[in-house]
Every structure is written in C-alpha cells, then in structure tokens.
Amino acid sequence: MLTQEPARARAMSDVAAHAGVSHQTVSRVVNGHPNVAPATRARVLQAIAELGYRPNTAARALVTGSTRTLGLVISHINQYGPAQTLLGLEKAARAAGYSLGVAVLDEDSEAAMREAVDRFVAQSVDAVVALSTYGQAVDALRRFESPVPLIAVQVGRDESRPTVWVDQQVGAGLATRHLLSLGHRTVHHVTGPPDSLEARGRVIGWQTELEAVGAPVPALLHGTWLASSGHAAGLELARRARSGEDVTAVFVANDQMALGLLNALHRSGLSVPGDVSVVGFDDIPEAAYFTPPLTTVRQDFAELGRRGVQLVLSRLRGEQGESQPVLPALVVRETTGPAPAR
Incomplete structure (x- = not known):
C-alpha cells in the first residue's frame, strides 16, 4: 500500500521563483524593509498567499537578531480605554509586520510592572510597550532602565523618555468650555478613581477652565468609572439641586458613569438637557444611543496605537523619537x- 508523502513546507526560494524576483527581495518584503517597489511588494505578498508560505521566525531571528515581536504590559483590561488602546496597538503592530505579546498586570505595583517587563526581555522581544495609568506602575515607568526600547503609553508627558498619550487636560477643557459657552454659571464634575492618572488630568483640565473665566469651582463628586457610581453622583446632584444649589451642568469623567448619572437625574424628575446638561468622556459606541444621545469627548485610540508603534519603530532604528500627544475631540x-432661566 502506497503512502502519500506529506506536503513539503514552502521555502523562501519557492516564493522568489513564483513571484519572479530574487531571494533577497522576498527577504526584504518578509522583514518589512522599506526599499521595495510597491508593485514588487504586492507581487511577493500575492505569491506568499498563493503558496501558503510561513516564514521561519526562529531562523529569521538568528539571522536578523529580531523576533519581530513587541511586548505589551497593560492593566485594567476590562475598562474601555485600555481595551481599545490594546486593539489599536495590535492593529498598528500587525500592519508594521510585528506580532504583539500581552501581559496583563494583576496589580498596579512597581514590582508587577518590573516583573512583566523583565519577562518580555527574557523572551527576546524587540521592544516593550507599557500601558498603565494607575499608582506605582506609572511612577515605576519613569525610573525603568531596559535593555530593549521601553515605550510608555497614556502616562502623560515624561521628560525622561518619549511617550504617547491622549491629552486628558485638553479633553476636559473642551467639555467644560462647551458647557460654559451655553450660559451655565459653573460646571460640576464627577471624577474617576483618585489613583488614576487619566482621572487626575481631567480634574486639572476642568478646574483650569473654570478658574480661567472666574467661575465657581464646585466640590468634586468621586466615582469609580462604573455606572453605579455615576448613578450615586446623580442622586447627590439632584438632592443639591432641590436644596437650592446651582446645578445645571455636569462634566462626567467617563461615559459609563454618565449613563448612571442620566438614569438618576431622570428618576429624580430632572430633564436632560432642560434642567441639567451632561457631558461624558470616551465616546463609547453606545453613547450615541443613550437617552438622550450623549455629548462626550472622543479619544482616538486607533491613532494612539498607530503613534505608539511609530515611536517603537523609530527607537528600533536608533532614533530618540518624540513625545506625541493625541488631541481628543x-x-x-x-x-x-x-x-435654564432662573
């Protein structure tokens, strides 16, 4: 009985012959080298797809010294912002020819951040991207020395290393200025957790905008990013409004809390925007379908990921790279x- 020989794995030479180019040209395409004509690159990629060629990453790493892999250290992956930033980074890394390994921190501590970075270095990744906006992990990133490029995302401007971040203060200023332009005497604010760098940036932007026009700065209402904490803040604001406090405008530090706040105001008999105007932050996909649809500040996480990977690539080329804030809208x-008329 004859047995069928297993199909031979395609080699780079097969791709070169199929595409009518040299072995070196195929190597350049596979390794993301820029000096390949677009038409030639397309022909090689088509040959790779038709033949089902899979590069030998281990062999390529031995030759080039590069694993074409980036490590991402991230926390709070259950929250909208970190999850969307992860997706943006993965898409941008894939487009640049890199794969992305992910380590999710169990806690926002210096020890956890350092352990995750060291683990990626031991795996010979080309660079590490660290994304955390909480507590000791952020402070640790400012002190880290790593044998591979270490890029910080969403930690704000850092004089010690290039970073990429969404400017939270600018976003909070946009929200507060919009409400003041509508004639509101002041703007209340429901903030996120006190150990969140993003929440602190939004507080600063809100307060700075109020002080710039001489508007009163109300006491903060503290939230947890969850809709339930926004609901509690909404009930408190409704109580203050009934007692005579001037509550006509609220800037909420994220859209989930804004959802809870809208529900609380509705249940308290206050109309939005007739009695109280509300602005959220993030522009989650559901924000356009709230009742009423939510005015909010949009963060461009896809652009954040693209710029983060651009910074990684510049560091891998031996360039210092520049800090690049992404402006919200x-x-x-x-x-x-x-x-409302008083």
Whole structure:
C-alpha cells in the first residue's frame, strides 16, 4: 500500500521563483524593509498567499537578531480605554509586520510592572510597550532602565523618555468650555478613581477652565468609572439641586458613569438637557444611543496605537523619537443645551 508523502513546507526560494524576483527581495518584503517597489511588494505578498508560505521566525531571528515581536504590559483590561488602546496597538503592530505579546498586570505595583517587563526581555522581544495609568506602575515607568526600547503609553508627558498619550487636560477643557459657552454659571464634575492618572488630568483640565473665566469651582463628586457610581453622583446632584444649589451642568469623567448619572437625574424628575446638561468622556459606541444621545469627548485610540508603534519603530532604528500627544475631540449630541432661566 502506497503512502502519500506529506506536503513539503514552502521555502523562501519557492516564493522568489513564483513571484519572479530574487531571494533577497522576498527577504526584504518578509522583514518589512522599506526599499521595495510597491508593485514588487504586492507581487511577493500575492505569491506568499498563493503558496501558503510561513516564514521561519526562529531562523529569521538568528539571522536578523529580531523576533519581530513587541511586548505589551497593560492593566485594567476590562475598562474601555485600555481595551481599545490594546486593539489599536495590535492593529498598528500587525500592519508594521510585528506580532504583539500581552501581559496583563494583576496589580498596579512597581514590582508587577518590573516583573512583566523583565519577562518580555527574557523572551527576546524587540521592544516593550507599557500601558498603565494607575499608582506605582506609572511612577515605576519613569525610573525603568531596559535593555530593549521601553515605550510608555497614556502616562502623560515624561521628560525622561518619549511617550504617547491622549491629552486628558485638553479633553476636559473642551467639555467644560462647551458647557460654559451655553450660559451655565459653573460646571460640576464627577471624577474617576483618585489613583488614576487619566482621572487626575481631567480634574486639572476642568478646574483650569473654570478658574480661567472666574467661575465657581464646585466640590468634586468621586466615582469609580462604573455606572453605579455615576448613578450615586446623580442622586447627590439632584438632592443639591432641590436644596437650592446651582446645578445645571455636569462634566462626567467617563461615559459609563454618565449613563448612571442620566438614569438618576431622570428618576429624580430632572430633564436632560432642560434642567441639567451632561457631558461624558470616551465616546463609547453606545453613547450615541443613550437617552438622550450623549455629548462626550472622543479619544482616538486607533491613532494612539498607530503613534505608539511609530515611536517603537523609530527607537528600533536608533532614533530618540518624540513625545506625541493625541488631541481628543468634542462630539456634541443631545445632552447639552442652554442654561435654564432662573
């Protein structure tokens, strides 16, 4: 009985012959080298797809000294911002010809951050991207020395190393300025957790905008990013409004808390935006379908990921790279309107 020989794995020479190019040209395409004509690159990629060629990453790493792998250290992956940043980084890394390994921190401590970075270094990744906006992990990143490029994302400007981040203060200023422009005397703020760098940036942007125009700065209402804490803040603001406090505009530090706040205001008999105008932050996909649709500040996580990978590639080329803030944008919908007549 004859047995069928297993199919031979395709080699780079097969791709070169199929595409009508040299072995070196195929190597350049596979390794993401820029000096390949677009038409030639397309022909090689088509040959790779037709033949089902899979590069031998171990052999390539021995030759080039590169594993074409980036390590991502991240925490709070259950939250919208970190999850979307992860997706943006993975997509940008894939487009640049890199794979992305992920380590999720169990806690925001210096020891956990250092252990994750060291583990990636031991795996011979080309570079490490660290994303954490909480506590000791952020402070640790400012002190880290790593044998591979270490890029910090969403930790704000850092004079010690290039970083990429969304400017939270600018976003909070946009939200607060929009509400003041509608005639509201002041703007209340529901903030995120006190150990969150993003939450602190939004507080600074909100307070700075109020102080710039001489508006009163109300006491903060503290939240946890969860809709339940926004609901509790909404009930408290409704109580203050009933007692005579001037509550006509609220900037909420994320959209989930804004959802809870809208529900609490509705249950308390206050209309939005007739009695109280509300602005959120993030522009989650559901924000356009809230009742009413939510005015919010949009963070461009895809752009954040693209710039993060660009910074990684520049560091791998031996360049210092530049810190690059991503500017958020205000998305005006139906939860904001003119201040009610008093």
